[in-house]
Amino acid sequence: MxxxxxxxxxxxxxxxxxxxxxxxxxxxxxxxxxxxxxxxxxxxxxxxxxxxxxxxxxxxxxxxxxxxxxxxxxxxxxxxxxxxxxxxxxxxxxxxxxxxxxxxSCEVENCAQESQTVTTDKYDQLAKLKKLLDDGVLSVEEYELEKKKILNDN
Incomplete structure (x- = not known):
C-alpha cells in the first residue's frame, strides 16, 4: 500500500x-x-x-x-x-x-506509560508517607525529610 x-x-x-x-x-x-x-x-x-x-x-x-x-x-x-x-x-x-x-504502547523508550508511572509512583509514595505520619509511625521531622527526598528524586 x-x-x-x-x-x-x-x-x-x-x-x-x-x-x-x-x-x-x-x-x-x-x-x-x-x-x-x-x-x-x-x-x-x-x-x-x-x-x-x-x-x-x-x-x-x-x-x-x-x-x-x-x-x-x-x-x-x-x-x-x-x-x-x-x-x-x-x-x-x-x-x-x-x-x-x-x-x-511503550514499543519505544520514553513512552507514555513510563512518564505516567513516575508521576503515579511519586504521589503514591507521598500518600503512604502521609499515612505513616497520621498513624504516628513517623515524627513530623522524619516526614518532612522523607517527603523532601521523594520530591527531589522526581
Missing part, C-alpha cells in the same frame, strides 16, 4: 512524549506490545514487505534494538493518518515506526 504521494515530509517532529525527533536521531525500541511479544507499531518496510501484515511485524527479539530515523512522514489520508518514521536498524532492511502508537 503506497501513500507516499499523500505524505508531508518533515525534518523533525515533537511527539506526545515531549521528545523532538529529527532525522539522524537514534531511538531505542522497548518491548513489542502484542501478546506474543511481537511489535505492532514497528514493521518491516521497503523491499522485504510481505503481503501478510503479521509477517511484517518485528519479532520480540528486537526489544532494545537501537534504530536511526531516516525519514519522517506525516499522513492525512482518510484511512492512513499519523506520523510514521522510516528507521534503519543496522541491516539492509528499513522499518516503519508508527511513532505515536509506539509511544502509547
Amino acid at each position: 503506497s501513500y507516499s504521494q499523500n505524505a508531508e515530509k518533515l525534518e523533525e517532529y515533537t511527539a506526545s512524549n515531549g521528545v523532538t525527533y529529527k532525522i539522524g536521531d537514534e531511538i531505542k525500541l522497548g518491548r513489542g506490545s502484542d501478546t506474543n511479544g511481537k511489535f505492532v507499531y514497528a514493521n518491516v518496510g521497503g523491499w522485504a514487505v510481505s503481503t501478510n501484515p503479521e509477517d511484517n511485524r518485528l519479532g520480540a527479539a528486537n526489544a532494545g534494538l537501537i534504530v536511526t530515523v531516516k525519514k519522517i512522514n506525516k499522513y492525512n489520508h482518510k484511512r492512513y493518518k499519523g506520523v510514521y518514521f522510516i528507521v534503519g536498524g543496522g541491516n539492509i532492511t528499513n522499518y516503519t515506526l508508527d511513532i505515536e502508537n509506539a509511544i502509547q
Whole structure:
C-alpha cells in the first residue's frame, strides 16, 4: 500500500512524549506490545514487505534494538493518518515506526506509560508517607525529610 504521494515530509517532529525527533536521531525500541511479544507499531518496510501484515511485524527479539530515523512522514489520508518514521536498524532492511502508537504502547523508550508511572509512583509514595505520619509511625521531622527526598528524586 503506497501513500507516499499523500505524505508531508518533515525534518523533525515533537511527539506526545515531549521528545523532538529529527532525522539522524537514534531511538531505542522497548518491548513489542502484542501478546506474543511481537511489535505492532514497528514493521518491516521497503523491499522485504510481505503481503501478510503479521509477517511484517518485528519479532520480540528486537526489544532494545537501537534504530536511526531516516525519514519522517506525516499522513492525512482518510484511512492512513499519523506520523510514521522510516528507521534503519543496522541491516539492509528499513522499518516503519508508527511513532505515536509506539509511544502509547511503550514499543519505544520514553513512552507514555513510563512518564505516567513516575508521576503515579511519586504521589503514591507521598500518600503512604502521609499515612505513616497520621498513624504516628513517623515524627513530623522524619516526614518532612522523607517527603523532601521523594520530591527531589522526581
